[in-house]
Amino acid sequence: ETGVTQTPRHLVMGMTNKKSLKCEQHLGHNAMYWYKQSAKKPLELMFVYSLEERVENNSVPSRFSPECPNSSHLFLHLHTLQPEDSALYLCASSQEGPGSQETQYFGPGTRLLVL
Amino acid sequence: GQNIDQPTEMTATEGAIVQINCTYQTSGFNGLFWYQQHAGEAPTFLSYNVLDGLEEKGRFSSFLSRSKGYSYLLLKELQMKDSASYLCAPMDSNYQLIWGAGTKLIIKP
Numbered sequence: 001e002t003g004v005t006q007t008p009r010h011l012v013m014g015m016t017n018k019k020s021l022k023c024e025q026h027l028g029h030n031a032m033y034w035y036k037q038s039a040k041k042p043l044e045l046m047f048v049y050s051l052e053e054r055v056e057n058n059s060v061p062s063r064f065s066p067e068c069p070n071s072s073h074l075f076l077h078l079h080t081l082q083p084e085d086s087a088l089y090l091c092a093s094s095q096e097g098p099g100s101q102e103t104q105y106f107g108p109g110t111r112l113l114v115l
Numbered sequence: 116g117q118n119i120d121q122p123t124e125m126t127a128t129e130g131a132i133v134q135i136n137c138t139y140q141t142s143g144f145n146g147l148f149w150y151q152q153h154a155g156e157a158p159t160f161l162s163y164n165v166l167d168g169l170e171e172k173g174r175f176s177s178f179l180s181r182s183k184g185y186s187y188l189l190l191k192e193l194q195m196k197d198s199a200s201y202l203c204a205p206m207d208s209n210y211q212l213i214w215g216a217g218t219k220l221i222i223k224p
Contacts, residue, residue, distance in 0.1 A: 042119065043212075098209070
């Protein structure tokens, strides 16, 4: 299953570093999502883009900055992160965005460790 | 508030049947999804129920009772590859998925 790809798969960064996570979907979908998954906790929705416009921002700290240049690509720019930001970051896409009962398809995630 | 309750961990034997329960409380309801997630991998879609009753899809079935706020995932003829976490996610009135923490299923030979 390569419908949604994410790079890098693993990332270790210091608190002063700047890095970016990349997501690409090859499904022709119109909506893309960023989730955070911490151990033994539910998935936390961070951002939603529909047709390249941000439609949801769930009180995420400004050290996380999303970018959606087109409907196939989604980035998450990281800056001055904290150790508690260490988690699995998952990207997902769906045919339509919020307001529909569409199934979301996930990428394999980026395992982030902040030292 | 919105709440999802599913067991943290379950153990079952290869070849057997296991039922993973999920109870939920959401603001409105637009169906319920089940996903499977192997360790270190992407969650993958298993089923979607929006009406009451049982939906069967091969070895996996999913049941929904909207009046009880209850769903279960039934896995038959368990295989070792079924060892994974199973995520219950109802969709609220805003079409937002409300995720449970997942049930880790361990299959033993």
